Amino acid sequence: MIVLKFGGTSVGNLERVRNAAAIIESQPMPRAAVVSAASGVTNLLLDAASKAASSDFSGMEAVLAEIEGKHFAVIDGIDSPEERRGARDVVDRLHAELRDSLGQASESRMVPGALSDRIVSIGERAMSAIMAATLRDRGTPAVHLFANEVIATDDRHGNARPDRDRTREQADAVVRPHLEAGATVVMTGFIGGAPDGSITTLGRGGSDYSATLLGAALMADEVQIWTDVPGVLSADPRQVKHARVVPQISFDEAQELAHFGAKVLHPRTIRPAVAVDIPVRILSTFAPNEPGTLVTREWSGKHLKAVTAMRNLQLLTVDVPELEDLSGAAARVFGTLYEDRVEVVLVSQASSRRRMTYLIDGASSGGCEPVLDRLADSLQNFDAVINCTPDVAIVAAVGHGAAEQPKALAQLLAALGRAGVTVLASSQQTSNAALVAAIPAQDADKAVEAVHTEFIRPLSENGGSRRRRRADLMGESVRVG
Ligand code: ADP
Ligand code: ASP
Ligand code: MG
Numbered sequence: 001m002i003v004l005k006f007g008g009t010s011v012g013n014l015e016r017v018r019n020a021a022a023i024i025e026s027q028p029m030p031r032a033a034v035v036s037a038a039s040g041v042t043n044l045l046l047d048a049a050s051k052a053a054s055s056d057f058s059g060m061e062a063v064l065a066e067i068e069g070k071h072f073a074v075i076d077g078i079d080s081p082e083e084r085r086g087a088r089d090v091v092d093r094l095h096a097e098l099r100d101s102l103g104q105a106s107e108s109r110m111v112p113g114a115l116s117d118r119i120v121s122i123g124e125r126a127m128s129a130i131m132a133a134t135l136r137d138r139g140t141p142a143v144h145l146f147a148n149e150v151i152a153t154d155d156r157h158g159n160a161r162p163d164r165d166r167t168r169e170q171a172d173a174v175v176r177p178h179l180e181a182g183a184t185v186v187m188t189g190f191i192g193g194a195p196d197g198s199i200t201t202l203g204r205g206g207s208d209y210s211a212t213l214l215g216a217a218l219m220a221d222e223v224q225i226w227t228d229v230p231g232v233l234s235a236d237p238r239q240v241k242h243a244r245v246v247p248q249i250s251f252d253e254a255q256e257l258a259h260f261g262a263k264v265l266h267p268r269t270i271r272p273a274v275a276v277d278i279p280v281r282i283l284s285t286f287a288p289n290e291p292g293t294l295v296t297r298e299w300s301g302k303h304l305k306a307v308t309a310m311r312n313l314q315l316l317t318v319d320v321p322e323l324e325d326l327s328g329a330a331a332r333v334f335g336t337l338y339e340d341r342v343e344v345v346l347v348s349q350a351s352s353r354r355r356m357t358y359l360i361d362g363a364s365s366g367g368c369e370p371v372l373d374r375l376a377d378s379l380q381n382f383d384a385v386i387n388c389t390p391d392v393a394i395v396a397a398v399g400h401g402a403a404e405q406p407k408a409l410a411q412l413l414a415a416l417g418r419a420g421v422t423v424l425a426s427s428q429q430t431s432n433a434a435l436v437a438a439i440p441a442q443d444a445d446k447a448v449e450a451v452h453t454e455f456i457r458p459l460s461e462n463g464g465s466r467r468r469r470r471a472d473l474m475g476e477s478v479r480v481g
Contacts, residue, residue, distance in 0.1 A: 001179070001220045002031045005189060005211035008039035009228040010285040011127055013070075014077040021134045023226060023288055030179040034189045034214060035131050036207040037123025038070050042190075045098070049111045049119045052102040060102060068095055071126050078137045087133035090144075091126045098122045113157025117191070117201045121148070124188035124207070132186040142184040148193030149174050151213055153200045156341065159364070160192050160200035162213055164272070171217035179218075187214060208266040212280065216272035223273060223280045225265065230284040231293035232257065232264055234306045234456045235448055243452070246306055247291060250299030253306075253398050254280070256434040259345075260396035261310030270295065302401035304408070304435075304455040309444040310396070313345060315389040315424060316358040316368040318375075320382045330356060332378040339374075340365045345394065346436060348427055357425050359394065359438055392424060393444040397435045397451050404432040412437060412451060419443075419450035 004027060006020045024033050037045075044067050051060035071091050078084040101119045105111045111119070128144040135142035152166035178185050189207025192200045202209050208225055215223040232254065233243040249257075251274045258265040264282060273280050273295070283292035318333060326349070333356065337344060343361035350356075360368045368375075368388035375386050395416070402408055409428045412435050416423055425438040439447050 001218055002027045002222050002224065003034060003211050003215040003218070003220045004031065004224045004226055005034040005207055006036060006131075006285065007207065007225075007227045008036045008041070010226055011035055011037075011131065012039040014074045016285070017074050017131060017134055018077070019285055020226065021131065021138055021140075023285060024135065024184060025138070025140055026288075027224075029182065029184070032175060032179065032185040032187060032214060032218070032220075033131065034187050034207055034211040035124065035127045036189050037127055038074070041067055041070060041123035041126075042120055042204075045120045045123055046116070048098075048102060049105050049116055052105040053109055053111050055106055055109070057106070060106075064095075064099070064102075067098075067123075071095075071130065074130050075133075078133055080137050083133045083137045087130055090129040094122050094126050094129075114194075114198045117157045117199050120201060121146075121188070121191045121199045124190045128186045128188045132184075135184055135186070140184055141182060142186055143178050144186045145174060145178075145188070147188045147191045147210060147214075148197075148199045150187060150217075151192035151202075151210060153192035153194055153202070155194040155196065155198070155200065157194075157198075157200055159203045159341075160194065162192060162202070162209075162272075164213070164216070164275070167213055168217040171214060175214070175218065202268075203266065205263065205266040208269040209272075212269050212272040212278070215278050216276045219276060220278055223278055225269075225280060225282045226285045226288075227264060227282065228284065228286060229264060229282075230287050230290045231282045232262065232295075232306065235308065235452045236262065236264075239309075239445060239448055240307075240452050242456075244456075245290075246293055248294050248296070248298075248300060249305060250400055250433070251295060251297055252433045253299060253400055254295045256396065256398045257306055257308055259310075260308045260394055260398070260434065260436065262306065262308040299400040302399070302405070304397045304399035304402045306399070307395065307397050307448050307452045307455065309448045310345065310394040311441055311444055312362040313392040313394060313438070313441070314360045314362045314367040314369070315387075315392045315438060316360050317387045317389075318356045318358075318379065319385040319387075320354055320356075320379075322354075322383075326356075329379060329382050329384070333358065333375065336371055336375050336378050337368075340371050342368065342371060346425075346427065346438070348425055359392065359425070360388075362390065389424075391441040393439055393441040393447075395437050395439055395444065395447040395451055397455055398433055400433045403428055403435045409435050411454060415450045415454035416447055419446050421447045421450065 132142040132144035153160035189210040235243040280295040343364040346359040
């Protein structure tokens with residue numbers, strides 16, 4: 001059983017949808033595909049929602065026309081008139097539902113989480129119907145499913161957490177019969193269903209997570225993440241032009257990379273795969289014969305394999321003149337952050353126990369600023385001075401074993417120092433797979449470049465040997481030291 005996931009660019013237009021369909025057909029049965037919305041559609045849907053809420057109706061109509069145009073351009077490429085009509089019917093109904101939801105947003109002049117998720121789910125729902133019709137048009141039996149019937153979640157709209165047990169039951173009841181009947185299942189990525197039946201979403205980029213959740217629920221042999229880069233690279237290739245493919249990484253390493261901002265995987269993608277030990281492969285729809293990156297439990301060598309940056313962070317510091325009971329104070333901080341669903345990315349504490357430092361995800365519930373007053377209240381008895389600094393980033397270098405070598409952190413800090421990057425906090429204890437430094441956000445690009453140059457050898461230094469060059473291209477990375 002194989003689960004294949006296709007990201008937005010990989011289903012972005014008629015030619016890309018056909019290309020993805022051919023990749024699906026190249027895999028053995030049973031198989032399920034998980035699809036994202038066509039590239040750009042999720043942002044357009046969010047834009048339409050905010051225009052509706054602010055009564056910008058002409059703007060909203062222009063955005064709707066763009067969304068509809070993207071869908072119709074692919075549907076019009078389906079050869080068989082029945083399949084074309086069938087896909088058009090489903091997508092017309094979705095567009096009508098979208099208009100209805102936008103009407104509600106404009107009436108109430110706001111877009112509450114549940115409504116936003118319903119609006120934004122249209123992109124994935126439309127693409128699942130389009131992909132299934134495309135497969136049938138090519139002679140491959142296929143059905144589309146909306147994941148709110150399969151992936152069970154809580155009710156945290158916009159960032160829902162899955163219920164794995166219920167998801168397994170629903171996958172057995174809803175997906176498995178189609179697989180057993182010999183159909184390729186095409187399921188929407190990104191979305192789930194809350195206990196009250198409303199549609200939820202798993203956070204931006206969440207279709208990767210949908211794929212491993214489905215893979216784990218069905219005990220798949222492999223989950224394939226088909227995207228627009230030839231695997232996990234040693235850095236974001238949009239940022240570092242010498243970045244190269246890493247052929248194999250461990251679950252731990254992939255989790256650290258995803259957690260610290262490597263967009264190629266949604267941060268929570270690897271967890272379901274770890275739980276049931278399913279290999280995950282990252283592959284390119286633009287180069288489907290390349291080996292890509294294989295993520296498994298095993299790890300090899302004490303290498304730093306990749307560098308990543310996480311932006312949009314805030315630094316929350318809590319200074320206390322005298323702290324007898326650290327856990328008491330920390331419990332209050334965590335309690336307050338939890339109530340507002342503020343995500344903590346990294347925690348550290350000065351050995352004197354007078355400063356606690358929390359790196360906060362600025363995108364979750366507006367970060368630390370909105371909770372400052374309540375934090376001050378809850379820490380009243382501690383005489384605490386609390387500060388929230390915006391515009392912070394993290395640069396992380398990932399590699400099992402390498403990250404625990406004492407020399408490695410010094411080398412990372414030295415490289416940042418030479419690049420003129422101020423380090424606000426640093427750690428090599430987040431796990432033994434990552435070295436981490438908090439830095440000013442404006443220096444993130446410079447920091448990634450500097451750390452990549454320090455730890456990952458440029459191709460030009462590979463000597464003349466062709467074999468050596470090939471090994472490097474295949475993603476060997478340099479040892480620390
Ligand atoms: P999809 O739509 O297929 O989910 P994404 O845009 O979400 O694709 O993720 C793929 C992108 O991730 C790449 O185009 C690349 O710019 C970015 N990226 C960031 N870090 C890395 C990395 N270490 N390796 C590969 N790609 C990365
Ligand atoms: N379409 C969603 C997004 O743009 C989910 C995904 O692409 O993974 O965030
Ligand atoms: Mg993605």
